[in-house]
Amino acid sequence: MLRLIAQRLQSWLNLPGETGAVLPALAVMLGAALLAFVFIAFFAGPVTWWERRVAGRVMSRIGPNRVGPQGVLQWLADGLKSFLKEDIVPAAADRPLFLFAPYLFFGGYMATFVVLPFGAHLVATDLSVGLLYLIAISGLVVVGILMAGWGSNNKWALFGGIRSAAQLVSYEIPSAFSLLAVVLATGTLSMQGIVRAQGGWPWEWLLFRNPLLFGMFFVSFAASLAENNRTPFDLPEGESELVAGYHVEYSGMRFLWFMFAEWGNLWVIASLATVGFLGGWQIPGVRPEVIDQSTGWAFAGWQALSFLVFAGKASMLVLFAIQIRWTLPRLRVDQMMIVCWKYLVPLALLGSAGVLVLVALVPEGSPVDWFLRAVSLGLGLWLIIAYVRKARAAYLADREPYRRLEGKDPWYPPYRLP
Amino acid sequence: MVSALPPAVTPGNPGGVRGWVGHIVRTASSILEGLAVTLSWAFRRPYTIQYPDKVEVPVPETLPEAYRGILEVDLRLCTGCLQCEKTCPIQCISISIEKGEDAVRRLTRFDIDISRCMYCGLCSESCAFDALAHSNQFEAARQDISELTLHFVREPVPVARHKAGEAPPRRPRGEILREVLPGLGPVMSPPARDRRAGQGDPSSGEGKP
Structure with a gap:
């Protein structure tokens, strides 16, 4: 019976190795499931503390340091506070839209975790059109934002929602075109395939494949910052103009869902750039075939190591995104559009065409x-x-x-x- | 609306394709410049002082001589003239004097409600014998407001009758206050206080739990 289950599991998960090695395979499976499901919760919280610490140092302050050692539990205190707040729905709000918007917003980000690889085999599913799926599903977010903006029946919220829609639709184009360069260079849309087409060492990364891809990395990163409403493109929130933008009327746990998605999203930005340009989970000096052919606990160990490599790269990019936030001022709406249509779109087009030529020649x-x-x-x-x-x-x-x-x-x- | 704005050409930029490239180079270099500045701040000392648990010198010791902190009275100098009680605009000082069978006037009460005191300094100005003065202490947060009524008289003391120049010198600032207001010092959260206690720094007192 157990043998049958093991066989079934193995064929279902497409795991290599002997049939008896169920336990390590289960461990890997459990790890992957945990990562896909709860990772965002354990990332979005602490990263708010981390962001505030970085912001503090940039502003010659210290940042949160009272709750727990060095304030690391600040996010729990903040979460608890929001949890205990009253969930207010404005009387004139469009009730169903207002209530549902945060979940759609959060769902848009959560759904990207289906294809984001955390390690060599730590991925929910490796779709053959993974990148396309990711670009498409993150468009769901704009529906959530528009619903929140419209449903709140508040002019600031509506402004935020409209701005966000304009911004997301515009920046999808440079983002998609710069990722098209990645697809052209690797010849696959599958996220794992893109990672496997690269290597562990920096000179095997797509980032350093040729100068055009090097440039495309920055175009792609800027576009995904804009797509995810990070500063300097956080016009939909624009505190100085719109109070808080599309989530101005939200309170309590519903507000928390927006915040959750916003910070969890940092991971999505960073891991997309890591997969596309920084070699993903590839461990320097270890070919992916070695990981595939390993069995038992060695297999699980390789998974853990590849996750650490991936998390390390992604964390550096998260830090970079945070630093950008506290360095650059927010753009004006027209500047935001100019950056997209006059600079990023032509650059992305030229770059992907150039990469096509280089790959062919x-x-x-x-x-x-x-x-x-x-x-x-x-x-x-x-x-x-x-x-x-x-x-x-x-x-x-x-x-x-x-x-x-x-x-x-x-x-x-x-x-x-x- | 965008067309109403002046064209985004910076001075000295030739425009056209060269200008386009120039804008990109300018943007990239100024972002790099900005990131370098914020990175450099990661290596600089923050200006924030971690009051109250990580200060180099207790804050009261850094205050100027004329600082008007919590009032304290040196009963060895007080003649019981009641000038301070009369001057106080908000009546936060209450003094009672009783004459015993031995015809000696004794102070039986000298209370100052520092929760009402507005630190105007009129009382200490009017005190001709320098008995009532402001200390340099201010960290007296309490859970119960009644604890902030300071009772300077524990048991009746005869009023001072010194001749000029014979009065004993005033005790150091804050010393009397420490006796009537136990637990003077910054209020800290328990872990922070434990940390300080571990470092063995008794100079600025304990916070009230």
Whole structure:
């Protein structure tokens, strides 16, 4: 009986290895299910604390530090507070729309987790049209936002909803075209296929495949920031203009659903960029075939390791997105449209056409291919060096005045906890 | 509406395709510049002071000499003239004096309701003997407001009758207050107080649980 179940499980999950190795396979399955279902809950909460800490340091503050060690439990306190608040539905609101909108909004993000791979086999399902599905399903969010904006019967909410619709529809285009470059370079729409077409080492990533793809990464990242209403494209919320935009009338748990999706969404942005350009879960020096052919606990171990690699890359991008939020001011509505239609769309079109030409003309492994990889790696290194040098210069410029003023050294690295 | 705005051409930008590329380069370089500035702040000391549990020096010690903190009275100097009680615009000082069988006037009550005190300083100005003065203490948050009525007289004390220049020197600021208002100091959440107690810093007192 057990053997039959094991066989069934194995054939169903398409897991490699001997029939007896059910336990590791189950562990992997459970891990994948947990990741797909509850990951967003355990990511969205702490990342709000993390974002506020980063924002604090950028503004020369400390950030939340009272609830739990270094304030890490702040998100629980915030959640509990929201949970206990009254759920107010405005008298003039369109009740069904108003009540349903947060769930549709959240559902739009949650549905992307169907195809987002967390590790070598940690994925709910590997659709052959995964990327297409992801682009399509994230369009569901705009319905939620419009419903919230219209259903609230509030002019600020309506403005927010309309802006968001305009923004999402516009930025879908550069986003899709820059991801088209990825599809052209890898020849597949499947998320796992895209990851497997890359490698563990940076020079095997699509990001450093050629300079055009290097540029496409930034186009894609900017477009997905805009698609997900992150600053500098958070016009639908626009505190200074619209109070809170489409969720201005929401309170309590319903408000929390919006917040949940917004921060959970950071992970979607980051993991999409990781899958598309940063080699996904590929462990440096380990071919994916090794993982496929491993059995038993080794198999489970590889899954865990590949998840760590993936989470590490995605976390760096999350940090980058957070830093962008606290660096750049919000765009005006017309500027937002100009950025999309005059800059990102032509760039994405040119870039994907260029990638098409390069993929067609330059076979993988040829000297020209290696030259292009070297050029884009050099570009990346130059960018990082310039970034660090500029940051150092900004720090050094203020060091002496600070010393004169405060009588102590301003050096206070992030790992030094206040 | 967009067409009503001036064209997005920055000064010195040639326009056309070159201008288009110029805008992109400008945007990219200014974003890099901005990110570098915010990164540099991650390595700078935050200006925030973690009051009250991680201050380098207890805050009362950093206050100026003329700071008007909670009132305290040195009973060895008080002559019982009642000037402070009369001057107080909100009657937060109440003093009673009784003459015993030995014809000595004794202070039986000297209460100051610091929950009502507005720290105007009129009482300490009117005190000719420097008995009533502001301390440098201010951290007296309490759960029960009645605890903020300070009873300076524990048992009746004879009023002071010093000759000029013979009065004992005033005790250090805040010392008397510490006796009548136990648990003076910043109110902290329990874990923070434990942390401080672990570091062995008794200088600024304990918070009230």
